[in-house]
Amino acid sequence: MLRVENLSAWYGEARVLRDVALRVDAGEVVTLVGRNGAGKTTVLRCLMGLHAGQRGTVELDGRDIGRLPTHRRARLGLGWVPDDRGSYASLSVAEQLTLPPVLRPRSSAERTGLAWSLERVFEAFPVLYQRRSVPASTLSGGEQQMLALARVLRMGARLLLCDEPTEGLSPLLVTQVGDILRQAKRHGVTVLLVEQNLRFATEVADRHYLLAQGAVAEALDNSAVRSRERELLAYLGI
Amino acid sequence: MTGFLQNTFNGLVSGAFYALLALGLAVIFGMLRVVNFAHGAFYMLGAFGAYVLLAEAGVSFWWALLLMPIGLALFGMLLERAVVHRLGRLDPLYNFLFTFGLTLILQDVVKSRYGVQSSPYATPAELSGSVDLGLFDFPTYRVFILVFAVAVCALVWWLLSHTRVGVVVRAATERPELTRAFGIDVGRWVTPVFGFGVGLAGLAGVLAAPMRAVNPLMGADLIIVVFAVVVIGGLGSIFGSVAAGFGIGLVQSWGEAYAPPIVAQTLVFIVMAAVLLLRPAGLFGREESAA
Numbered sequence: 001m002l003r004v005e006n007l008s009a010w011y012g013e014a015r016v017l018r019d020v021a022l023r024v025d026a027g028e029v030v031t032l033v034g035r036n037g038a039g040k041t042t043v044l045r046c047l048m049g050l051h052a053g054q055r056g057t058v059e060l061d062g063r064d065i066g067r068l069p070t071h072r073r074a075r076l077g078l079g080w081v082p083d084d085r086g087s088y089a090s091l092s093v094a095e096q097l098t099l100p101p102v103l104r105p106r107s108s109a110e111r112t113g114l115a116w117s118l119e120r121v122f123e124a125f126p127v128l129y130q131r132r133s134v135p136a137s138t139l140s141g142g143e144q145q146m147l148a149l150a151r152v153l154r155m156g157a158r159l160l161l162c163d164e165p166t167e168g169l170s171p172l173l174v175t176q177v178g179d180i181l182r183q184a185k186r187h188g189v190t191v192l193l194v195e196q197n198l199r200f201a202t203e204v205a206d207r208h209y210l211l212a213q214g215a216v217a218e219a220l221d222n223s224a225v226r227s228r229e230r231e232l233l234a235y236l237g238i
Numbered sequence: 239m240t241g242f243l244q245n246t247f248n249g250l251v252s253g254a255f256y257a258l259l260a261l262g263l264a265v266i267f268g269m270l271r272v273v274n275f276a277h278g279a280f281y282m283l284g285a286f287g288a289y290v291l292l293a294e295a296g297v298s299f300w301w302a303l304l305l306m307p308i309g310l311a312l313f314g315m316l317l318e319r320a321v322v323h324r325l326g327r328l329d330p331l332y333n334f335l336f337t338f339g340l341t342l343i344l345q346d347v348v349k350s351r352y353g354v355q356s357s358p359y360a361t362p363a364e365l366s367g368s369v370d371l372g373l374f375d376f377p378t379y380r381v382f383i384l385v386f387a388v389a390v391c392a393l394v395w396w397l398l399s400h401t402r403v404g405v406v407v408r409a410a411t412e413r414p415e416l417t418r419a420f421g422i423d424v425g426r427w428v429t430p431v432f433g434f435g436v437g438l439a440g441l442a443g444v445l446a447a448p449m450r451a452v453n454p455l456m457g458a459d460l461i462i463v464v465f466a467v468v469v470i471g472g473l474g475s476i477f478g479s480v481a482a483g484f485g486i487g488l489v490q491s492w493g494e495a496y497a498p499p500i501v502a503q504t505l506v507f508i509v510m511a512a513v514l515l516l517r518p519a520g521l522f523g524r525e526e527s528a529a
Contacts, residue, residue, distance in 0.1 A: 069418070071424070074422075075421045080416075086419075095405050099409055100421050
């Protein structure tokens with residue numbers, strides 16, 4: 001579904017990504033793990049077309065999207081869940097949920113599309129229903145994270161780009177985020193997840209890429225991550 | 239008591255002009271991050287346009303009130319497409335310089351044709367005379383301005399809070415990058431919003447024609463106060479700009495009536511300094527997140 005080749009990115013003169021290559025197949029959940037500053041967030045921003053200094057190939061379903069403007073990429077089915085949770089202080093919860101346009105199914109084979117109805121969103125996230133008319137700035141961190149996930153699910157994004165959705169959340173909320181991602185996967189949504197929490201990563205994901213100093217150092221499967229957990233944790237500095 | 243109420247009413251009327259102008263500046267700044275120094279010149283063009291339409295073509299005030307804002311909005315959209323948009327990719331200073339230079343050009347073009355003296359514009363017959371407000375009589379035209387400006391501000395408020403366009407404009411104002419990432423072509427909304435802001439300035443200009451002196455520099459004198467209003471209300475805050483507009487109108491009017499002249503003339507800037515000391519983001523502004 002997603003194929004990235006030779007992706008390099010710069011902040012001014014400093015090169016932050018070096019020939020990143022990765023692949024995410026339809027229906028998979030894949031994580032990017034790595035230390036702070038390894039370039040995980042930059043990879044997601046490059047995929048969304050939000051990083052100015054980038055070079056390389058980004059293909060979605062075989063189509064080169066590397067030169068498309070950000071809003072066109074979103075309309076092709078990329079759903080961004082930013083690391084700051086992307087809340088608007090001046091929009092109510094309901095307004096934010098309905099801000100992204102609902103994406104239509106791409107082919108007649110895909111009759112209904114992936115978009116969640118508002119009823120379904122409120123069923124899965126009762127807290128958002130309770131707080132639908134308040135500004136998002138009054139939500140707790142966990143509630144803002146739920147809002148960020150619900151927003152792209154309602155939009156009907158096919159590939160979620162989630163930037164550390166569990167950061168700063170209580171264990172209970174981490175479990176909830178995991179349930180939501182698994183539920184999305186069951187319905188055919190593909191996920192690229194930036195994650196520091198290795199245990200969480202192995203619980204929800206199929207495969208992992210270890211990013212180090214702006215390059216993919218290793219591709220790992222779940223069993224490799226579990227058996228090398230100590231070594232990886234020490235490497236990640238957690 | 240009567241004197242105080244009269245001053246209050248006069249303050250609200252000047253506040254109406256500040257509010258309309260500040261509202262236009264605020265939506266433009268919010269959406270484009272451009273400080274439109276030419277806003278006063280567009281206001282002047284609105285007033286001068288009404289004058290020229292009446293003097294040379296016999297077009298009534300009411301038609302001018304409709305035509306000038308539309309004409310100026312189209313002119314604004316053209317400017318945005320042709321210049322502001324292109325300069326937007328560069329340092330913000332380029333758009334400062336462009337809109338400032340445009341102000342000088344527009345002022346001088348009008349000056350070279352009509353001179354610097356004020357041109358008279360008669361109050362429309364339907365709105366001449368005065369109304370009895372109980373304790374005092376007040377010019378009908380001023381009552382009209384107040385009602386009209388409040389209605390326009392309320393309409394803009396309603397559009398922003400109850401329509402899809404309003405949600406998109408608010409979202410793009412607060413977080414343009416994120417809004418694009420949700421599949422919204424923010425760029426498409428920039429030109430109409432710029433035109434809308436310019437049209438509001440033109441509307442305020444037409445309203446001012448029968449009441450204020452119509453001359454090429456009328457906008458330059460006013461716009462400095464309007465910038466202070468926008469800063470006091472909080473840059474980019476729509477509600478703040480309107481509230482601060484009326485507030486500053488009141489403060490100025492009371493100051494002129496009750497404070498020594500030296501204080502009255504600087505009162506707006508004293509208020510601005512005080513607000514900035516206590517709330518650096520303005521009364522209704524939010525601190526910009528470090529981004």
